[in-house]
Amino acid sequence: MGRYIIRRLLNMLVVVLVVSIITFGLMHAIPGGPFSREKKLPEETIRVLNERYHLDDPLWKQYGNYVYAVFIPHITTTPPSNSLSDDFMINVNIGSVWIRWMNFGPSYKSRSRSVNDIFRDNLPISAQLGLLSLILAVLIGLPLGVLSALKQNTILDYLGMGVAIFGVSVPVIVLGPILVWIFGVALKWLPVSGWGSHPPFLLGFLPTNFGWQYIKYAIMPTVALGLGSSAVIARLTRASLLQTVREDYIRTARSKGLRESVIISRHALKNSLIPVITILGPLFATLVTGTFVTELIFGIPGMGKYFVTSITNRDYPVIMGTILLYAVFLVLANLLVDIAYAYLDPRIKYD
Amino acid sequence: MPDLLLDVQGLNTQFKTSDGVVHAVNGVSFNLREGKTLAIVGESGCGKSVTMLSLLSLIPSPPGQITAGKAIFYNRDLLKLSNEEIRSVRGAQIGIIFQDPMTSLNPVLTIGFQLAEPLILHLGMTKVQAKSRAAELLSMVGIPNPAERLNDYPHQFSGGMRQRVMIAMAISCTPQILIADEPTTALDVTIQAQIVDLVKRLRDKLGMAIIWISHDLGVVAGIAHRVIVMYAGLIVEEAGVNDLYANPQHPYTIGLLGSLPRVDEKEHQRLVSIEGLPPVLYAHPKSCPFAPRCKWAVERCWNENPVLEEIEAGHRVACWVDVNTGKER
Incomplete structure (x- = not known):
């Protein structure tokens, strides 16, 4: 298993490099540049800016510099400075030598921040919201799916699947404002916007003030974001469990005289979880790296907006950073899913 | 009959489907004695497995439903037991082996x-x-x-x-009855013999009765004391194992035996197959369900479904025709 994980992590490097090449190529293929404005900047300004960010260099050189800054660990004697273009994600001090790794560069748009600042300050907030939504989605979706399967074609099943269809078909952009209007504006129970925790974070991403002050901000966006996913999980769980209870080994379990609840929890559930786990991988990557609409509606300073605005702004380092981050999360999430498979099904073995 | 273990009377099992009601088991009666082995043979879909699953309330319900009958086991009717009660019988007093060990x-x-x-x-x-x-x-x-x-x-x-x-x-749990639902069908021939031997050994060691379901009369000959032949959800013939092989009385049994290769045959003959297919069990025909495939069929077979009658001690058959003479009984 250990060797398998190492092999997969090495594969991930290849994936990320390929993604970086494609992204780099595509973003430079879009017309316009980071300093194109409706009202044109003076020639001289653009020239200075391009020179400062090395945008006049040939593309292969720009890409080479990027790969060098991000992927190659730097060993220097100079300690980290406050300079935006010298902001490395990882700085390790060994004696007088510094090992420094992953400089994603400065943002062209937010002049006072580097891409690493965005990862440090905005990503944790998105990750908190994403994790909460994912937990909610599983907590609602799994029991709802099991219940619907066990009570197939009864009123409970129809009710459960009705809720699920509602969850799938009502997008956040509709559900969000409705929640805000009911619980924020009309009832005034919950704040209409904002997020309850701020940097610095515990372990880099956990809130330091977990309590009502935090939860009251989190409830509505978590529900708005998690409900759709819970519906997907519920429908998948139901379908998978219905498939499983028709298997021969479930009949064997019945023939042993086991209680129905034991048959479901011990013999059927584990077998029916594989499709559900499969979808949790990409879902995790999507939710945790930030969601544009939800964060916009609830005014959450997460990372979702950077996925969209960086492209319209031609903010090259931010485009590269966000896309690579998403790729890494996706690959890691799928690796976790594959490890979970081996735990769920002893027939699946790696090495 | 002091050693009577299981007494099944008039068992009826139906499946309600969107195409109509399937009459899978139609008035099946048989009994099982302590320590003895009863074989139930017949083609796929003749109701052998459904009969057994019905006894343990293991048929999927809905759509399956037991509409009539009783199955007396230690003074209790298995078909009338609550879920809780039948669960204490399953696996404890009646064990069951299924056909496909790869998926079971x-x-x-x-x-x-x-x-x-x-x-x-x-x-x-x-x-x-x-x-x-x-x-x-x-x-x-x-x-x-x-x-x-x-x-x-x-x-x-x-x-x-x-x-x-x-x-x-x-x-x-050392059950009194072991139900073996085609336990050798999915296995290699060499393994089949081993499994049959194993079950026989365990039967003699533990003293349990066995209901052995199979479509293979060859396998059955080696293990059973009595044999029931089922067709279209009905018992068509029941006899002691030697009697049945030596003196089959129902045309269907004769057909099944004819389709079996024999080692004691003098000259090599073609195996005989039974022409036609078993009937679909939606409607209950008035006629004998085997009549369309039967070369002995007479007028009466088309108008009246034969009842199971004892023609000699311990040998029951459901046929209007005496196959030895070719005339109506």
Whole structure:
């Protein structure tokens, strides 16, 4: 298993490099540049800016510099400075030598921040919201799916699947404002916007003030974001469990005289979880790296907006950073899913 | 009859489908004596398995439904027991082995765990006791290194070994009846013989009665005391094993025996197949369900379904025609 994980992590490097090449190529293929404005900047300004960010260099050189800054660990004697273009994600001090790794560069748009600042300050907030939504989605979706399967074609099943269809078909952009209007504006129970925790974070991403002050901000966006996913999980769980209870080994379990609840929890559930786990991988990557609409509606300073605005702004380092981050999360999430498979099904073995 | 173990009377099982009601089992009656082996043979879809699953309330319901009959087992009617009560019979007093050992064991649980389940449930053993008993059971069914194999998963066993595990599971609580639902159909011929021998050995050792379901009269000849032949959800013939093979009285039984290769034959003859297909069991025809495939069929066969009659001691047959003379009885 250990060797398998190492092999997969090495594969991930290849994936990320390929993604970086494609992204780099595509973003430079879009017309316009980071300093194109409706009202044109003076020639001289653009020239200075391009020179400062090395945008006049040939593309292969720009890409080479990027790969060098991000992927190659730097060993220097100079300690980290406050300079935006010298902001490395990882700085390790060994004696007088510094090992420094992953400089994603400065943002062209937010002049006072580097891409690493965005990862440090905005990503944790998105990750908190994403994790909460994912937990909610599983907590609602799994029991709802099991219940619907066990009570197939009864009123409970129809009710459960009705809720699920509602969850799938009502997008956040509709559900969000409705929640805000009911619980924020009309009832005034919950704040209409904002997020309850701020940097610095515990372990880099956990809130330091977990309590009502935090939860009251989190409830509505978590529900708005998690409900759709819970519906997907519920429908998948139901379908998978219905498939499983028709298997021969479930009949064997019945023939042993086991209680129905034991048959479901011990013999059927584990077998029916594989499709559900499969979808949790990409879902995790999507939710945790930030969601544009939800964060916009609830005014959450997460990372979702950077996925969209960086492209319209031609903010090259931010485009590269966000896309690579998403790729890494996706690959890691799928690796976790594959490890979970081996735990769920002893027939699946790696090495 | 002091040694009567199970007495089934007039069992009817139906499946309600969108195409209509399927009459899978139609008034099946038979009994089973202690320590004896009863074989039920017939083509696929003739209702053999459904009969057995009905006895243990294991038919999927809906759509399945037992509409009539009783099955007396130790002064209780199995068909009238509550869910709770029938669960205490399943696996404890009546064990069952299924056809396909490749799919009948749970792939994500260890053999030891699956074997221990009924022991803990019915015999109240602790986990430790159940584990050592499970190892004993595995060695009883001829699995080498039983203690080590307890932690293995079903996919680490071959088909024949898995069927041995299934047998170990079915007999774990020393049931009075073991139902074997085509236990050798999915196995290699060489393995088939081993499994039959194993079940015979266990029967004699534990003194349990066996209901052996099969479509293979050859396998049945080696293990059964009595044989029931089923067709279209009906019993068409019942006799002692020697009597049935020497003196088959129902055209369908004759057809089944004719389609079997024999080693004692002088000259090599073509195997005979029964022409046509078994009927679809939606409507209940008035006629004998076998009439369309029967070369002895007379007028009466088309108008009246024959009833099961005892033609000699211990030999029942449902046919209007005496196949020896070709005339109506």
